[in-house]
Amino acid sequence: MSDPISALGGADFAGFATIREIGPVGMITLRAKAGTDGLEAAIKAATGCALPAMLRMETMEDRAAGWMSPDELLLVLPYAEVTRALDAIASALKGQHHLAVNVSDARAVFRVEGAQADQVMRKISPVDFDTLALGELRRSRAAQVAAAFWRDEAGFTVVCFRSVAGYVMALLSQSAQPGSEL
Template identity: 35%
Template sequence: MADKMTDTAVRIAPLPPEGRLILRCDASDRKIAAAAKKALGIALPTEPLTSSARDKATACWLGPDEFLLLCAEDGREALQTALETALAGQHAAIVDVSDAYAGFSITGPKAAELLAKGCVIDLHPVAFGEGKVVRTLLAKADITLLRDAVGFRLYVLRSFADYTGLWLADAAREYGG
């Protein structure tokens, strides 16, 4: 796995352990949206390719009825329980996928350029600014990509983590790695 630190042009590091939950629900249902907001402390994003964040959690729009919820590892169980309680009896499902995915942080002034080598998404800040999220391919691996305040967070199935890490490290070599 790549925890390779290139020069300041691009930095690639594994993300620390965190809670990752998939929430499947109809966010346009006011009762479900209100219950989820109460449990999360933030409203679920309803615009495609967006996320919403607060201290407690980040909610990423993955599809019209699917959200990736990110939180601190030590708050994962409490968040899942709060969601299950708030959404009990409603048409919703919460699944813990924390162990299914690995994450990478990609930062530095050339981070978008690095990712563009294997990704067809326009990563210019005007097109893909802070808080934007997308499912796409990176060098043939399915990923979820989130732009945050410092760069990008990339999530990939754990079985593709070594491949993705090696690809990122190789693609970053021209930046001094």
């Protein structure tokens, strides 16, 4: 097996906020109806995290479980552990209707950090950042492309399709240019 390669080779930018590509990151899309027997156990076995409430991202160190829609969860974990996590999900949900897919290589992941990180995000997404709570997950857009992001104490994690990683990096970098603060 070849070594994983991030979309942009760890690109970064230092402006009034810091932008970093942080891949490769392990990601699993888990589709299952809410309340499915074994769903909570599957998430716990795969990530160690609790079943997230609506619009929430549950995190534990380098692992997370996020609510993407009523029947979709995003599981985040170290890249090397995805196969083990998929096996754990299959075991916990055996006999239950579900779909668990490794989407790690189809995504790019960025961090936007610093005291003014929210200003970068405000420029690119139609979200009310005044009401976006810590640990809240949003599916929205970054200018013209689909994106998901969540806030923590240090800033934001932004996930997009790998095919638009260069565009998103340029967008985030341009939005963090010194002198363009809101």
